[in-house]
Amino acid sequence: MIEKMSEPSDEQVAMQHYLVCGTADCQKNGQFYCNACQRPLCEQCKAEHQKSPQNKKHEIVLYRHRKHQLPVEKCEDHPTRNVDMFCKECKIPLCSKCSIMEEHIGHKFDDLEEIFTEKYALQQHEFSKIQKYFLPTTQGLKTDIEEDATQIRKIMESIRTSMKAEAESLKNLVDEVTTENLENTHTMEKSLLKMLKSQETTYDDYITYLGKMSDEFQQHLSLANQKLIFSETLKIKTIPDTTRPVLPVFIPGQFKKDEVTKILGKVNVPDIKPEKRKIRPMEAVTTHMKSTEKQLEQSTEKSDMKQTLSLSSSVTKVREYSVPGVDSALHVSVDKSDRLWVSDSRGNLVQTDLQGKQLQKIQSSGYRDEGYHTATQDGDLIYTDIGKKVIYRITPDKKIIKFIKTGDWRPLSVHSSRINGDILVGMDRGKEAKVTRYSKAGKELQNIQRDNQGQGLYGYPHYITENINGDICTSDYYKHAVVVVNKSGQHRFSYTGWWSDLRPLGICTDVLGHILVCDYNSGTVHLLDQDGRFLSVILSSQQGIKHPHGVCVDEENNLYVGQYGTNTVTVYKYLQ
The missing domain is CATH 3.30.160.60 (Classic Zinc Finger)
Known part of the structure; x- marks a missing residue:
């Protein structure tokens, strides 16, 4: 045995x-x-x-x-x-x-x-491919099919509307031509009757003339007056000529069903070869399927860096920034040029350079204490406007473009994926909340709202980020938890704190897959591994942190921390 x-x-x-x-x-x-x-x-x-x-x-x-x-x-x-x-x-x-x-x-x-x-690693690799490539790719194709079905329904409804409009237009044209033809018959009838009336008058006048001539001839024939016999002989005028009217003839229209079809048009399916659905090629799992060669190279560099990086035994303050134009630093984004975007509760969104000089200032509507802006890999900044229910894009040349309309959902938090450029947005509508994934072009790809039991995953998706394994990590203030789902939207775990009730605020991840989250209740920043295990309190009052609200990690693995009540952003080193 x-x-x-x-x-x-x-x-x-x-x-x-x-x-x-x-x-x-x-x-x-x-x-x-x-x-x-x-x-x-x-x-x-x-x-x-x-x-x-x-x-x-x-x-x-x-x-x-x-x-x-x-x-x-x-x-x-x-x-x-x-x-x-x-x-x-x-x-x-x-x-x-x-x-x-x-x-x-x-x-x-x-x-x-x-x-x-070796076998374990191989099976783990194959399992990883299912989770990171085959399953999301197949679900993406299924979503693609659903979108095609929706598009077909819209197109066919549009075609039916156009056909009805075309038929109505032709009916109106037929009515117009028929009315003109009927009016023309009345005009013709009047003209012909007028001509006949004129001819009738001509003959009436001639009959009157003949009566007068008859009287004169009778006088000539009278024996009582001999003088008239020797008078000039009377001549009778000829009968006036008249013509018969040319009667109108109705010539029926010559048309067939095919000719009507030509006029009205018909629906055809083009005789072309159907285009195969694009299945994105499977890239190495260790690169997390980056979408471009540049991203692949960056991922490889990060992978190499992971082998040498580890948590430092202590956290070191590197520098501080005072951000003009805001009264608090509730959320921090760092763009490709290492410039800061910082927002406060009054809707002020400010960009500064490394010297703290203000470069741009945007005003968003409403009270804002969410993670409502994010820097993209393309150098843009994306931010949400909760009042207008619109997501905007700011280009490097400072153009503000209306990017996505969210309908009756309020866009609260936003994150631009470093894996593939997708846009993750936390939203709410009344008592409902969800996370929506958009492509970098703004096309809706995925909605995540409920777990496998049909229960709502989110209460108020305050801040949102993505981990290196594709997990979507949401700081949910109402749920008192960090809610984590995988790329497919399946609930993985919820972190509710280590020793006390958690009130999560700002959240971010690093190159090692750690999750860093601010806790309002304890005034600290917690460090978790990518499976939700608590590792340590990485920042507290010992490091001069009192009210941490927003966190962000840049490409050099520096940790940026913004706080409530001060416009200072502090930068720390915690990896070595």
């Missing part, structure tokens, strides 16, 4: 807020892991461990990068031995005693732990 020993899964570990160091009598956070000793280490114990000559070749990595321990299985033939070898010829696992048995003499063996580590 095979006996197995197992370690906690990553999911189980992710449910813990604090991983204890594996060194005896040490209760500090074990954020590192010695693959050789197979135990977690805190930063101090890690340093001590590496000093020992016998541990010189030990590989120490971040806990989430650890090699997973080979599950212990007892050999069926030799119950006191563990299965730890793999016979390459027989292709079976076995123990060290089995390897010297007659049937395995001359065979080659591999370390089973190395094979397990």
Whole structure:
């Protein structure tokens, strides 16, 4: 019978807020892991461990990068031995005693732990591809199909409307022509009757003339008056000529159904080859599928940097900025030129250079204490206007462009993805709240509103950011939690504080996947790993922080902190 020993899964570990160091009598956070000793280490114990000559070749990595321990299985033939070898010829696992048995003499063996580590990494990589590429890409294609269906319905409705309008137009034209033709018949009738009346009058006059002539001839024929007999002979005028009217004839219109179709038009499907839906190519998972070569290179550099960066034992203040034009620094964005964008509660949004000189000032409507602006990889700044329900884009040449209209949803918080340039927006409408993903061109891609049980994920998405693994991290003031969903919108975890009720404000992530969030209640900044485990209070009153409200990390891994009640932005170093 095979006996197995197992370690906690990553999911189980992710449910813990604090991983204890594996060194005896040490209760500090074990954020590192010695693959050789197979135990977690805190930063101090890690340093001590590496000093020992016998541990010189030990590989120490971040806990989430650890090699997973080979599950212990007892050999069926030799119950006191563990299965730890793999016979390459027989292709079976076995123990060290089995390897010297007659049937395995001359065979080659591999370390089973190395094979397990390799297979585990491979499966983890494949699983990662499903989560980061295949699933979101397929869901994107499904969304594409739904959008096509919506577009077809709109197009066909538009065509039907156009056809009805065309038919109505033709009906009006037929009515107009018919009316003109009827009026023309009346005109013709009047003209012909007038002509006949004139002819009738001509003959009436001639009949009168004939009456007079008859009277004269009777006088001539009278014997009582002989003189008239010898008078000039009377001549009768000829009968006036008249013409018969040419009668109008109605010639029916000559038309067929095809001719009417030509007039009205018809719907045709173009005889062209259907275009294949674009399936974005799968990029290396370690680059998190960056959309351009430049982003790929930057991701590679960051990946290299991750191998050398770690949390510093202390936080160091680097510099301070006094930002003119604001009374508080409730949210901070840093653009590609290391220029600051800082906002206060009065809707003032100010850009300054490294010397604190004001470069731009924008006025947004309403009381604003959300993370309502974000710098993009293209050098633009995107900000939301809660009153107008519009998202604006400010270009490097200071042009303000109306970018996205959000309908009856109020755009509260916004973040521009460093992975692919997508725009993430936290919104609310009455008692509803959601996160919407837009493309960098402003096309709506995704709506995230409910969990798998149909419950609302958000109450008030105050601040929003994205982690290096594509997780969407939202600071929700009403939920008293940092709500984290994966790229597909599935709820991963909610962080509600370590020792007291959390009132989260500003939030950001760093190159190592840490989540940094301001807590209004304690006046501190918490540091979490990307699975929601509490690591430490990184900033507090000990570092001169009283009311932290907005946080941001730049490309050089500097931490910018803005506070309520002061226009000073302080910069710290916390990675080494």
